[in-house]
Amino acid sequence: MTELLSTPPGRRSDRRVSPLIVVxxxxxxxIALAAVVSFFWTPFDLLYLDYQHRSxxxxxxxxxxxxxLRGRDIASRLMVGARTTLYVGIVAVGIAALVGTPIxxxxxxxxxxxxxxxxxxxDILLAFPALLVAIILAAKYGGSVTTAMVAIGVASVPGFVxxxxxxxxxxxxxxxxxxxxxxxxxxxxxxxxxxxxNVSGLIIVQASSAYAIAILAEAGLSxxxxxxxxxxxSWGRMLAExxxxxxxxxxxxxxxxxxxALAVLGFNLLGxxxxxxxxxxxxxx
Amino acid sequence: MLxxxxxxxxxxxxxTLVASLLVxxxxxxxxxxxxxxxxxxxxxxxxxxxxxxxxxxxxxVVQYLNWLGGAVRGDFGTSYVTRAPIGPGLLDQLxxxxxxxxxxxxxxxxxxxxxxxxxxxxxxRPTGYLLSGLSQVGVAVPAFLAAILLVLVFAVNLGxxxxxxxxxxxxxxxxxxxxxxxxxxxxxxxxxxxxxxFVRSAVLDELGQDYLRTARSKGLTPVRALIRHGLRNAAxxxxxxxxxxxxxxxxxxxxxxxxxxxxxIGNGLxxxxxxxxxxxxxxxxxxxVLIALLISFVVDVTxxxxxxxLRTRAAS
Amino acid sequence: xxxxxxxxxxxxxxxxxLSVSGLTVTAGVELVHGVDLELAAGxxxxxxxxxxxxxxxxxxxxxGLLPPExxxxxxxxxxxVPFDLVTAGERQLARLHGSRIxxxxxxxxxxxNPTMRIGRQVSEVVRLHTSVGRRDAAASTLELLAATGLPExxxxxxxxxxxLSGGQRQRIMLAIALANSPDLLICDEPTTxxxxxxxxxxxxxxxxxxxxxxxxxxxxxxxxAVVAEVxxxxxxxxxxxxxESGSVEQVLTSPDHPHTRALLADAELSTT
Numbered sequence: 002m003t004e005l006l007s008t009p010p011g012r013r014s015d016r017r018v019s020p021l022i023v024v025x026x027x028x029x030x031x032i033a034l035a036a037v038v039s040f041f042w043t044p045f046d047l048l049y050l051d052y053q054h055r056s057x058x059x060x061x062x063x064x065x066x067x068x069x070l071r072g073r074d075i076a077s078r079l080m081v082g083a084r085t086t087l088y089v090g091i092v093a094v095g096i097a098a099l100v101g102t103p104i105x106x107x108x109x110x111x112x113x114x115x116x117x118x119x120x121x122x123x124d125i126l127l128a129f130p131a132l133l134v135a136i137i138l139a140a141k142y143g144g145s146v147t148t149a150m151v152a153i154g155v156a157s158v159p160g161f162v163x164x165x166x167x168x169x170x171x172x173x174x175x176x177x178x179x180x181x182x183x184x185x186x187x188x189x190x191x192x193x194x195x196x197x198x199n200v201s202g203l204i205i206v207q208a209s210s211a212y213a214i215a216i217l218a219e220a221g222l223s224x225x226x227x228x229x230x231x232x233x234x235s236w237g238r239m240l241a242e243x244x245x246x247x248x249x250x251x252x253x254x255x256x257x258x259x260x261x262a263l264a265v266l267g268f269n270l271l272g273x274x275x276x277x278x279x280x281x282x283x284x285x286x
Numbered sequence: 287m288l289x290x291x292x293x294x295x296x297x298x299x300x301x302t303l304v305a306s307l308l309v310x311x312x313x314x315x316x317x318x319x320x321x322x323x324x325x326x327x328x329x330x331x332x333x334x335x336x337x338x339x340x341x342x343x344x345x346x347v348v349q350y351l352n353w354l355g356g357a358v359r360g361d362f363g364t365s366y367v368t369r370a371p372i373g374p375g376l377l378d379q380l381x382x383x384x385x386x387x388x389x390x391x392x393x394x395x396x397x398x399x400x401x402x403x404x405x406x407x408x409x410x411r412p413t414g415y416l417l418s419g420l421s422q423v424g425v426a427v428p429a430f431l432a433a434i435l436l437v438l439v440f441a442v443n444l445g446x447x448x449x450x451x452x453x454x455x456x457x458x459x460x461x462x463x464x465x466x467x468x469x470x471x472x473x474x475x476x477x478x479x480x481x482x483x484f485v486r487s488a489v490l491d492e493l494g495q496d497y498l499r500t501a502r503s504k505g506l507t508p509v510r511a512l513i514r515h516g517l518r519n520a521a522x523x524x525x526x527x528x529x530x531x532x533x534x535x536x537x538x539x540x541x542x543x544x545x546x547x548x549x550x551i552g553n554g555l556x557x558x559x560x561x562x563x564x565x566x567x568x569x570x571x572x573x574x575v576l577i578a579l580l581i582s583f584v585v586d587v588t589x590x591x592x593x594x595x596l597r598t599r600a601a602s
Numbered sequence: 603x604x605x606x607x608x609x610x611x612x613x614x615x616x617x618x619x620l621s622v623s624g625l626t627v628t629a630g631v632e633l634v635h636g637v638d639l640e641l642a643a644g645x646x647x648x649x650x651x652x653x654x655x656x657x658x659x660x661x662x663x664x665x666g667l668l669p670p671e672x673x674x675x676x677x678x679x680x681x682x683v684p685f686d687l688v689t690a691g692e693r694q695l696a697r698l699h700g701s702r703i704x705x706x707x708x709x710x711x712x713x714x715n716p717t718m719r720i721g722r723q724v725s726e727v728v729r730l731h732t733s734v735g736r737r738d739a740a741a742s743t744l745e746l747l748a749a750t751g752l753p754e755x756x757x758x759x760x761x762x763x764x765x766l767s768g769g770q771r772q773r774i775m776l777a778i779a780l781a782n783s784p785d786l787l788i789c790d791e792p793t794t795x796x797x798x799x800x801x802x803x804x805x806x807x808x809x810x811x812x813x814x815x816x817x818x819x820x821x822x823x824x825x826x827a828v829v830a831e832v833x834x835x836x837x838x839x840x841x842x843x844x845x846e847s848g849s850v851e852q853v854l855t856s857p858d859h860p861h862t863r864a865l866l867a868d869a870e871l872s873t874t
Contacts, residue, residue, distance in 0.1 A: 121297065121301070122304075124301065124582065125301045125304055125305050125308075125579070127530070127533075127582075128301075128305060128533060128575045128578035128579050128582070129305075129575065130533055130534050130537045132537045132538070132540060132541075133537045133571060133574065133575075136540070136555060136556070136559045136567070136571075137309070137312060137313060137559075137567065137571055138312075139559050140313070140558065140559040140562055140563070140564055140567040141312070141313055141315055141562075141564065143562070213426070217428050220428055220430075221428065221430065221538075221540075221541050224430055224541060225540070225541060225544060225556050226560070227556075227559060227560075240430070240431065240434065243434075244434060244545065247434065247437060247438055247442055248442050251438050251442070254434050254438070255435075258428075258431040258434065258435070261428055261431060262423075262426045262427050262428070262431060263426070265425075265426035265427075265428070266422065266423060266425075266426035269422065269425060269426055270422070273422075410671065495712065496707060496709055496712040496713045497712065497713055497714055497715040497716070499667055499707070499713075500707065500713045500714065500715075500775070500778070501715070502667055502696070502699060503665065503667060503699050503700060503703075503704070503705040503707075503779070504699060504700040504726060504727040504730060504778060505696050505697065505698075505699040505700035505701060505727065505730045505731060506696060506699075506730070507692045507693055507696045508670075508692060510696075514726075515715045515718070518717050518718075519715075519716070519717055592717065
């Protein structure tokens, strides 16, 4: 009786791929495609300066999206900038997943006292957002793509630990894992055989959300001039450079700004869509 | 009632010490500050001498304790880049930043609560989809992009508000608000979109609760039942998110202050980081982290005030 | 014609208190298929059926408390109310809830607001429908709590729900439901979630309070023994339809429908 009430209508659509995932995948795929193509071909040479057509609007002299302050082709720089964005994101999320997942699984399997200690330490690290860590590292070592990646990666670890620990604790409380433990399966074997496969969905969802945050952080750092150096095209720096000529050529700010927003939107939608498909018990809040 | 608060206060204290030690350790750079202070003219011997004079050759723990002793009295040392004491300016910068963060949080809540409630109540209907789509897009917009767009529209095109600058509130309250409005909205709109999603899911959870049905069986309309019985409970998860996000807003203020040339702590941090002024960076980072941990401490305590179940559980 | 025992339900001279006809509940597919039901003032009717038979949906539809994604069809009339409850607006329904229709739900653990003191939750329903002041409402709250047999009403009024047992909470739900002396009390499996020992006392309390308030009772249960104890008449539901109805004695001793017989057989198995 109550089962009828608690099951909302429309559950049958579960097997279809949700529109969130489709839109997210299209956005992310489009950006990835632009990045890959930029290795072989861009509309204009990156170093080409079109002095006659500086801060030009879209379509002028063959520049799809126009040119910036110094006459560089915006479309070409956006394509190469996608490379920087995706590269920083991959390394940062990779660091976070590789460090955060084992710690999270461990914290979910050990005695409550130790687990509590790990989470307290984790809470301290949560007080350091990506941008702050990046500024610290940039102050010490100077701003670069490497410091940005490491900083964003380190700052994303606590998020992974928290989510994976919660998922692990759910898995550990299931009957089949209890049975396996009683039957004498060791801790590491349980972690690899039972926990890891069950939390792998969580890892993917968390990675997708972390990627969106990494893009925002990288753009912010480049915007401040603490990320990629001036020689490497990046969306955040393009936006910062456009800020100085907001009155005369506002579109030069709109293009990189939209690129950042669409990339973040893409990864967020992908993460949300995947989360909806995931076993709801693992998300137990 | 008292012990859990004391316990949380102790956790806060220990966390602050650990965090500041962490910052100190990461930012420790041997004799580098002496080298920076002497600039290009410094000889190796000169650097060595200054290094010893500054106490940089002593063990990290000794240096940390020295620094901590000063820091608790508000003395963060003297910057070897600007040659000015760090402490006094820090407080002024902090005041400016707290104004910025506080105002933007108000804007965020003014957006998030009605938007989140409306999209939960209209869940599954076209307006509901529209509202959650809107907040999804808002989440993806970085605050600095919002800032640039707002400047473009309201300062450049319409000329209603100043594009940048800062006025002390005591001197010119109206000018202060005029200068802060765009920064507040820039940070607030994005935070509002983030919070709206949490308000929505918290309200959706509430709408499914049995006691909301009970409230309706007593003679309340669905909306009044939600307002009287649901909001207080929905506030609990939203409060946590606000606590966590305040840190992000605080750090996000770095960029906003840069764009609007607001003399806050974020602008100071970016400026110091650019000049490799490690001592100033250290002071500002520790201050920010202290505030972050203080916020989560306050949220923890507020929690137990809102939720009577936690109060008695903690007491027993 | 064998002489049948005199039935406790004589033909109704006055219009029925509650009259439901052709009630349907739809959520994508139709879940309740045209239920007809009449209740005289002060009458006690039970609805029995296995889980999934549509009995809770039916009673929530009558109470007007279904979630918005479920659509209700047919007609529900309450004596003295000029409009049909199926098509009534939220405000119109809210005026009836708690004043003319009271309701007790299955889950006492979640039916009360966890962050509000009991006293306020009871006095709220009093103040919603009468113009009494805060102090008078607090006084009648204590009376209501005392009437449900709760010891130390003052202490209970100051407590939060998590400090009370399931049986105590169900007593409070009953106090809320009967606060304004409604004409109709709807109970949806009110004792199912309780310990066996508590079940009997809560059931006796419902029985006594309904008698004291002179209210009609619509009682949903899957437990035949419980229905037999408090009801005069019983409806049997199966797959969204009423398949059998009659006096409790008649239905329980000589069931017509195979599903009723199956329910009886199950009940016998579980008692032995």
